[in-house]
Amino acid sequence: MSGKLYAIGTxxxxxxxxxxxxxxxxxxxxxxxxxxxxxxxxxxxxxIVREYLGAAxxxxxxxxxxxxxxxxxxxxxxAVAQEMAADVEQGLQVGFITLGDAMLYSTWVFLLARxxxxxxxxxxxxxxxxxxxxxxxxxxxxxxxxxxxxxACTDDDRALETALLxxxxxxxxxxxxxxARIQQLLRRLGLIEHALLMAxxxxxxxxxxxxxxxxxxxxxxxxFSTVVVNKRWRAAGDEDRCLTSNQGIDQ
Amino acid sequence: MSGKLYAIGTxxxxxxxxxxxxxxxxxxxxxxxxxxxxxxxxxxxxxIVREYLGAAxxxxxxxxxxxxxxxxxxxxxxAVAQEMAADVEQGLQVGFITLGDAMLYSTWVFLLARxxxxxxxxxxxxxxxxxxxxxxxxxxxxxxxxxxxxxACTDDDRALETALLxxxxxxxxxxxxxxARIQQLLRRLGLIEHALLMAxxxxxxxxxxxxxxxxxxxxxxxxFSTVVVNKRWRAAGDEDRCLTSNQGIDQ
Numbered sequence: 001m002s003g004k005l006y007a008i009g010t011x012x013x014x015x016x017x018x019x020x021x022x023x024x025x026x027x028x029x030x031x032x033x034x035x036x037x038x039x040x041x042x043x044x045x046x047x048i049v050r051e052y053l054g055a056a057x058x059x060x061x062x063x064x065x066x067x068x069x070x071x072x073x074x075x076x077x078x079a080v081a082q083e084m085a086a087d088v089e090q091g092l093q094v095g096f097i098t099l100g101d102a103m104l105y106s107t108w109v110f111l112l113a114r115x116x117x118x119x120x121x122x123x124x125x126x127x128x129x130x131x132x133x134x135x136x137x138x139x140x141x142x143x144x145x146x147x148x149x150x151x152a153c154t155d156d157d158r159a160l161e162t163a164l165l166x167x168x169x170x171x172x173x174x175x176x177x178x179x180a181r182i183q184q185l186l187r188r189l190g191l192i193e194h195a196l197l198m199a200x201x202x203x204x205x206x207x208x209x210x211x212x213x214x215x216x217x218x219x220x221x222x223x224f225s226t227v228v229v230n231k232r233w234r235a236a237g238d239e240d241r242c243l244t245s246n247q248g249i250d251q
Numbered sequence: 252m253s254g255k256l257y258a259i260g261t262x263x264x265x266x267x268x269x270x271x272x273x274x275x276x277x278x279x280x281x282x283x284x285x286x287x288x289x290x291x292x293x294x295x296x297x298x299i300v301r302e303y304l305g306a307a308x309x310x311x312x313x314x315x316x317x318x319x320x321x322x323x324x325x326x327x328x329x330a331v332a333q334e335m336a337a338d339v340e341q342g343l344q345v346g347f348i349t350l351g352d353a354m355l356y357s358t359w360v361f362l363l364a365r366x367x368x369x370x371x372x373x374x375x376x377x378x379x380x381x382x383x384x385x386x387x388x389x390x391x392x393x394x395x396x397x398x399x400x401x402x403a404c405t406d407d408d409r410a411l412e413t414a415l416l417x418x419x420x421x422x423x424x425x426x427x428x429x430x431a432r433i434q435q436l437l438r439r440l441g442l443i444e445h446a447l448l449m450a451x452x453x454x455x456x457x458x459x460x461x462x463x464x465x466x467x468x469x470x471x472x473x474x475f476s477t478v479v480v481n482k483r484w485r486a487a488g489d490e491d492r493c494l495t496s497n498q499g500i501d502q
Contacts, residue, residue, distance in 0.1 A: 012376070016272035019262065019378060023271050103385035104392045104399070112389065123386035125378045127270060134354035135374035138363065141355045147414065148355070148401040155396045163398065166413055
């Protein structure tokens with residue numbers, strides 16, 4: 001059997017939100033590469049998929065630095081890509097897991113750029129974090145002729161403002177450490193009543209906040225925090241924080 | 252056991268790209284509502300999930316008109332929502348399936364607007380069509396501070412142009428019957444070399460087209476055709492049409 005590299009999106013967090021194909025492939029791997037947040041630290045994506053791993057699967061946790069230094073990151077990507085290629089060339093079934101979907105804000109893309117055309121690669125898509133949030137909050141993303149923008153809060157204010165003004169629904173990823181700025185921007189544009197913030201959607205410690213106007217700007221938020229703005233819906237702030245009102249729905 | 256309504260995203264088309272949770276719930280349903288394209292017509296979403304259905308599950312195919320007449324559609328949504336609510340109130344486990352993800356361009360949202368707060372509802376997210384396309388074409392959606400816009404081609408040219416100019420990656424849904432206009436727009440904006448068109452991603456009749464400049468504007472395309480534009484990558488048009496070059500990747 002010839003070797004192959006599988007990049008598998010784990011979905012938003014709950015283990016059973018991975019695809020059936022992803023779960024099956026995980027059970028057949030010889031080696032699984034799992035990204036670790038810190039050197040020696042736990043991997044959230046590994047904890048998500050652990051129940052699907054075959055008994056013989058060898059796990060290789062690899063640390064990808066969050067550094068702003070492109071060279072430092074490039075050295076790590078080169079080394080891990082090289083290691084993966086060597087495993088595949090030995091005929092092994094090799095996996096790499098990534099939270100959400102593999103092609104959206106994932107380290108996987110940097111590995112793909114190094115491995116494409118060198119070894120056989122299969123990418124298994126995953127449920128994105130924002131689809132997980134929309135499902136849990138019962139907040140639609142877009143319908144009919146509406147549009148959706150997915151932005152990283154590391155982008156500049158002008159780009160975020162343009163997206164917030166141009167689209168019906170806007171997903172703001174990478175909010176961690178940037179909430180005060182986002183809160184201010186949403187207030188200024190009169191959109192804060194249409195926004196919600198969800199952290200760790202579908203995980204046991206999921207938290208959902210409406211009334212973002214009332215949230216302390218310096219409030220400590222979990223690392224996986226995302227803001228979703230839908231101009232057609234108004235966040236309600238019910239007793240049950242994961243329900244919005246359906247008033248204001250544009251049919 | 253009390254009744255519940257489950258809205259289940261089937262993913263892009265291959266049966267094993269549904270979530271593990273979606274597959275499990277399908278096996279436990281008393282009733283499954285499946286959208287049918289035409290009266291009495293086949294349901295693609297039903298064919299995707301058939302293998303997961305329990306032996307006792309009763310399938311109710313329901314036709315949702317594509318009409319421009321909002322009243323006509325509203326009458327159907329009201330009737331189906333009413334029928335679902337009655338089933339749930341009888342204590343049944345009731346499902347509704349929708350291609351891709353349930354909260355993005357899905358009839359489900361119109362049913363949700365009618366049923367929210369009336370009966371218990373659980374939404375199971377799915378892999379979006381564009382995540383399926385990105386995986387198959389090995390074309391990244393967005394990374395780092397890049398942004399992604401998801402647009403419906405039923406939107407006006409000005410909105411499409413703004414999105415094409417503002418974002419790094421743009422997904423154009425609902426291309427069917429509108430390709431000539433999209434081709435012209437991509438040419439005018441100098442983006443046609445960064446675009447690909449994929450139809451029926453992950454299904455046996457999947458087709459992927461690069462070199463959209465060469466495609467006849469009146470070419471008959473499958474109904475589920477989507478254009479993805481990524482300014483940081485250039486579609487290659489390899490022998491293998493589902494591979495793009497990794498030249499031009501922005502690291």
